[in-house]
Amino acid sequence: MVAAILSKDELAKLVRGCVPDADDAIIDYLAGYLDDSSAFGDDDDDVINDFVRPMLETAGGEDGAVDRLCSRLQGLFESQSKNTSAGQGEGSSGVAKLLEKPVHMLSQDALSATAKIGSRSVDLEAVSGRRVLSQVDTRRLEKAEAKIAAKRERRSARVEYAASKLLEKKDDEDYMAVNPILDYTSTRGKLKDVKLENFDISFAGKRILTNANLTLAFGRRYGLVGRNGIGKSTLLRTLSKRELNVPTHISILHVEQEMAGSDTPALQAVLQADQWREYLLVEEKRLNALTIEMEKGQPEDDDRTKEEFEGERDKVMADLKDVYSKLEAIESDKAESRASSILSGLGFAPDQHQNPTRSFSGGWRMRLALARALFNKPDLLLLDEPTNMLDIPAVIWLENYLKSWPNTLLVVSHDREFLDEVATDILYQHSETLDYYKGNFTQFHTTKAERHKNQLREFENQRIILNNIYLDMQMDSRIAVVGPNGAGKSTMLKLLTGKLEPQKGLVHRHGRLRFALFSQHHVDQLDVSLTSVEFMAKNWPGKSDEEYRRQLGAFGITGMVGLQQIATLSGGQKSRVAFACLGLQNPHFLILDEPTNHLDMDSIDALTNALSLFKGGVVVVSHDERFIRAVCNELWVCESGTLKKFQGEGIAEYKEYVLSKGL
Template identity: 75%
Template sequence: MAASVPSKAEMSRMVRECVPEADDAIVEYIAGYLDENSELGDDEDAIAEFVRPLLEDTGGDPAAIEKLCSRFQTLFDTQAKERKTSHNTGSDGLTKLLEKPVHMLSQDAVSATGRIGARSVDLEALSGRKVLSQVDTRKLEKAEAKIASKMAKRTARVEYAASKLLDKKEETDFTAVNPILDYTTTRGKLKDVKLENFDISFAGKRILSNANLTLAFGRRYGLVGRNGIGKSTLLRTLSKREVNVPTHISILHVEQEMAGNDTPAIQAVLSADQFREHLLVEEKRLNALNLEMEKGQSEDDTRSKEKFEDDREKVLSDLKEVYAKLEAIESDKAEARAASILSGLGFTPDQHHNPTMSFSGGWRMRLALARALFNKPDLLLLDEPTNMLDIPAVIWLENYLKTWPNTLLVVSHDREFLDEVATDILHQHSEKLDYYKGNFTQFDTTKAERHKSQLREYENQVQYRAHLQAFIDRWRYNANRAAQAQMKIKILEKLPDLEPPEVENPIFFKFPDPEKLGPPILQMTDCTFGYTSEKIILEHIYLDMQMDSRIAVVGPNGAGKSTVLKLLTGKLEPQKGLVHRHGRLRFALFSQHHVDQLDVNVTSVEFMAKTWPGKSEEEYRRQLGAFGVTGMVGLQQIATLSGGQKSRVAFACLGLQNPHFLILDEPTNHLDMDSIDALTGALKEFKGGVVIVSHDERFIKAVCNELWVCEGGSLKKFQGEGIREYKEYVLAKGL
């Protein structure tokens, strides 16, 4: 009796036995796919091109993987043959008929097959003779069915992968990527990361192909590239060691906020250093054991004195080693260092002992960053670290990372931040990585020069090839020059394929121009606001805004910047004072947490049609196209879009509201540099008013002509010369 296809649980066990180090998600993924697509007979691609690469990527033994894949294929082939035998029982007469050669005009063949008669072409009339087909229709039908089956199964694989990726729950403890590592023993070891010819894919999309990555220890790399290109995927791949990073190199990846619980903030930071925590636990255990041994010896005279001395010596030796390691890592200074990091990131001294659950998401993101900085991993991976920071915290982080002693790889679209921090730039594009020495400004200059050089080389090659072709065309049939022409042909054939330099399509945003309104437009007179009468957040606010206003609101987090925006738009009303808004004034608000306003379970077009009905699909797609959401992206589920693409969708939704005033809270978060430039251009062209809360120095400088500082319960116009002078003011105050 033939073996039956195993159950999902049995397949999970077989995969686990073959590749013990595989993640549970991978094991469940493979077993689930095979279980849902159990009819895989005659489809070698499913095993060879899908299952085997997943197992090989986990680093398992190739021989064991080959054996398991062969076993799966045999089981599925056997089941397929049984189904086929059962299906063909009692159909010998039809089988024999189909195996016969078919005369293309035979009425018997037409009626038997029911297929050829459907055609209206008279082959006999065309050729003037009878045509006997040599095609074996049985084999033809079998081949067609096999192709259709493979296409259906490949589609099923893609749909299954997409569903699993969307349903997958991300890990929450991003600071426990590595096991406890004794980093006192790794000092002096080579900690450069060098990866050659590796590929990365995500959700069926190739991110990198035959890429090379070299990270020299002690260098600080900025990773740049357009939204959706796969920068965050590269960081996650490194952090999960899905590529061959040496095990003695500790890695820490910060991309999401830490989970909140009852742990005090400073203890949450201290516990990030798992090795130090391990040493403290060992110290406590050994001290307790030493006291217990002393007590036991005094009460039990029959115990061997020699055995006691040996055990005691071992405990004291271990304790001495623990003390030496605690001293080597400067454990006694740890709490002061943790407090300094928390203060630099904006936590006041009284907040250091607040439970982590008492902080909002943005502040817990800062806690995750503080844990990473305190831990000092050999390779620190940061994904847009400035997104949740105010300008004082960004300044502090820039200065802190300038002296970072280990390797840093940071994804950021803040040019000023990269200019201050980066020693090298990695440019990710077209499934590859390009290296540039220097900060972002140097990269921008070098990249432009490199592109000009490539363009000149391309034009020279085109001209050279045209010269060769012209010579060949002129002389190839001339007896005296035929030999030279043949030589030119060989030269032309040996030249490599010519590809023009890559040109990234420019991105443009466009907000619709509103109708004009007569003054007064928007005024606030002596306004005071607090959520309770005892706790006043802002008081004595005076504002007068016109249709050409370009205002940036800056200040430390928690000072009330977002509250100002809500007072402007009418989401909050002041306890005292007067807010006057023009009767026809329309606002469009871009929230710092704009993703919360999107329904990620539908497409962008469906979300716009549901929220702002009355337009055709073509109009919604045209609106999305005005913000760089082109092609099929607008028809993708919003959950599958990158952070920058979701921001573009949110901007397109603002445009649908046809506002007189754009109120933007941290609009550059998640946007790539080209998109930031496009947003800058769109705001300059916009005919209405603009109010921005942002920490991006370059963006503020390009868009705004007024700077308002929100701090100490007040909102006042800054009297200096713009954002650069404000940063100097912040540094002078020591914030």
């Protein structure tokens, strides 16, 4: 649909006018999505506002510029829709319509001009001389159409994080899937720390966190800070949706938007937030009714034996006693006064406690959502700018309330005073990573400034390793980097692979280029506590154990060796495991730092043959002259802070060059 209105270049110009730094990936993604005509219909406005707008805002667009662009796109699509509709009159035959139900052609007399004579209708099946049974399974057809409709709805619908809402409906499947009703009296003894390692988060094609680690100690209160657009709210939503591996016995609630209005009184809406208490109250009512009924004695028409009846009555009494015990454990009798206290603290007057939630404005409904979360006391409470809708008295009350919060709190806020009062730790999100600081915001700011000074001092004291490098690599390159130890050879390899960035100048790599690095200290790349198969499955998942063992076998790790702990392998075997892992990465370039260390002669010959068959580029740091001579056709000399292409004929002339310098 976009192609009929805008070319891709025109769309790119419009988007970059709004978001100057928008990259080609965002342009392609927007164009591809908008060009899918099935994504549009009567809800074009929803597509623009629910998909295009969030992506532009996430990419860094200013609100005003985003509004103008969305309005312009909406106008273009409305205009296109009108033009399309004008060309689809009754006589138009170019537009296909979906029938409401299957049509049996032979029984439809309305389809033929001669199907009716006078007032008599003609049975086309009888005219044909035979009765034809329909080959269409209407029930299966209806199911298939329902599936297609559901798929279209999911495709065009905006992504909603059900867990980020404090829903009133207890049977909502999406909500219950990530936040089931927990008997939190039974989880009190369990470890409720959150520890997540080496995870990535992306949103709308933008990388938010890379190889990040998140540790939330139970009972600590964390303030999450960072510049606008860095992805703090995305991290909270990802946690609330349990897209990260948070243990299921840890209850999570995320307050980021106002609750939906209804006829439920405000106080009752807060009480209903504790779903376990609500469940127990329903059970108490049900069991009490059963007890009263059973106390009347066994009905005459009851076909149970006396023993069965008495056994069930005893079970009902035991269940009721258990419910009473759990209600007492959660102090259910104090729930109403506690909910009322929370509402009053957030600014609700006593006479407002019985007002229906629909009678409150958006800002007050936001306070209701916060009140429900505080009353529910989840193990992990996620708050996104909670002070935005509060006046100063309510902020002060919330600060004091959260100071005694017994569980884990993670709050995004730009209110420094609030963070000083509430936070015990600060998480600083920047550069796709998370840094930890003990203390409140003021202590964080002081410590961060001191760290920066130390880093600057350390940076200023560093001698430059490599300078003024002008080199390029091709897919058919076979390069050996040579030079004395400490000259910067390994540093150069890290520059190539992106593990280091230059202080000035440019390193250009194709966006889809894949490097595979064999480190000189390759054992550090292996988790020696795992077996070789486990290590492969952890880092390159998606294959069967048999496939991993086959890959290891190709590199000489055969039989049960692949199932041994890596720590028990010899140096040469560890090298073979590292080479097998390189093969799994399907690289375009192999970067090998002293690859022949720990290998015997036969293994070196095998590696040499394998590299000769490899179709991509190879860069080697090695002191093995025979290996360099067999593999490489180009030398780079690293010395005196420079890296230059050697102008001589291979390793033999380089040896003469070294001898001539008296080294």
